[in-house]
Amino acid sequence: MTHLLPKSFTALALACLLSIGFAAQKVPDNAEDVQPLTVGDTAPDFDALTPAGDTFAFRAGELEAPTMLIFYRGGWCPYCNRHLSELRDAVPQLKQAGVEVYFLSADRPGLLVDSLEDDVPDYQLLSDASLEVGRRFGVAFRVNDETVEKYKTYGIDLEASSGFDHHQLPVPAVFLIGKDGTIDFAHANPDYKVRLAPAELLAAAGLQ
Numbered sequence: 110m111t112h113l114l115p116k117s118f119t120a121l122a123l124a125c126l127l128s129i130g131f132a133a134q135k136v137p138d139n140a141e142d143v144q145p146l147t148v149g150d151t152a153p154d155f156d157a158l159t160p161a162g163d164t165f166a167f168r169a170g171e172l173e174a175p176t177m178l179i180f181y182r183g184g185w186c187p188y189c190n191r192h193l194s195e196l197r198d199a200v201p202q203l204k205q206a207g208v209e210v211y212f213l214s215a216d217r218p219g220l221l222v223d224s225l226e227d228d229v230p231d232y233q234l235l236s237d238a239s240l241e242v243g244r245r246f247g248v249a250f251r252v253n254d255e256t257v258e259k260y261k262t263y264g265i266d267l268e269a270s271s272g273f274d275h276h277q278l279p280v281p282a283v284f285l286i287g288k289d290g291t292i293d294f295a296h297a298n299p300d301y302k303v304r305l306a307p308a309e310l311l312a313a314a315g316l317q
Contacts, residue, residue, distance in 0.1 A: 136240075137250050140280050140299035145247040147295045152286045153245040157213060157235040160221040165235055167211075169290030176209040176286045177314065180237075180248055180279040182301060183216040184223070185265050189281070192304040193232065199307035200232065208285075208314050213237045215279060217272040238271040243279040248297050252276045285313050 137143055146152070152169040159165050167176075179196075181189040193212070203210050211233045214221055221234040243249035252260075257267055257276050268274050282297035283305055294313040296305055311317045 136244060136275075136277055138253065140250045140301070143248050143250050143280050143297065143299065145280070145282060145295060145297040146284065146292055148292055150292045150295075151290050152284065152292055155242045155245055157237050157242055158218045159236075160218055160234055162218045165211075169286060172286065172288045172290060174207050174209050175288060175293070175314070176211065177203060177310070178246075178282075178284045178286065179210065179212045180243060180246070180282040180297075181212060181214055182278050182281065183214050183270050184220060185216075185270055186301070188302050188304065189214075192281075195304075196307055196310070199310050202311060202316060203314055206314060206316055209233075211235055213242055213279070215240060215243075215267075215277070216270050220270060237279070238273055240271075240273075240275060240277040240279065243277070246282065246284065248280045248282045249277050250280060252278055283310065283313070 154169055155167050157165045157167070181192065183189060200210050213235045215238060216236060217238040218236040221236055237243055240249045252267065254276075260267060267276055267278070280297045280299050281301055281304055283294070284292055284296075285294035287293045296309075296313075298304070305313075308317055
């Protein structure tokens with residue numbers, strides 16, 4: 110089951126959870142070294158934020174429908190924008206088949222919608238700006254200082270986009286989680302320029 114918690118969900122409690130997560134999980138220094146969860150693993154529970162800043166609670170042991178999680182870098186990434194645009198037809202088909210679809214971004218809540226090139230009103234966007242969810246799924250990595258500065262020359266400020274100074278991003282990834290909380294499909298590619306085609310997502314859900 111997934112839940113929307115009120116904004117009054119204490120900031121102190123959330124901060125404590127985040128600090129524990131940062132300390133407990135080692136983040137690799139490059140995308141090639143991530144160790145994503147795989148088929149057969151139990152999906153971790155997590156909290157993320159909606160564009161409105163509400164807390165979205167994902168509980169793998171209480172799912173009412175199969176759930177697909179799609180991790181992307183942020184609205185500032187042209188490859189992410191292109192991928193989200195390519196999925197316009199696939200997402201409705203997944204939903205019609207009873208699959209819940211959530212997109213997790215490294216952008217802070219206020220930028221989830223505004224930073225995208227195209228309007229995606231039917232997408233359920235979630236902010237994982239802290240990269241806590243990315244770390245739990247094993248897809249988070251640390252961007253080196255040289256790349257952080259290089260991005261700035263392109264007008265991309267990772268700290269401004271996320272609201273954090275951790276300089277972490279997710280490897281683009283897709284996880285399909287069954288109603289029992291088990292990961293039935295997993296795909297992660299360190300090359301952010303390569304994404305799963307819509308037909309591949311549909312096939313993962315048994316629709317093609």
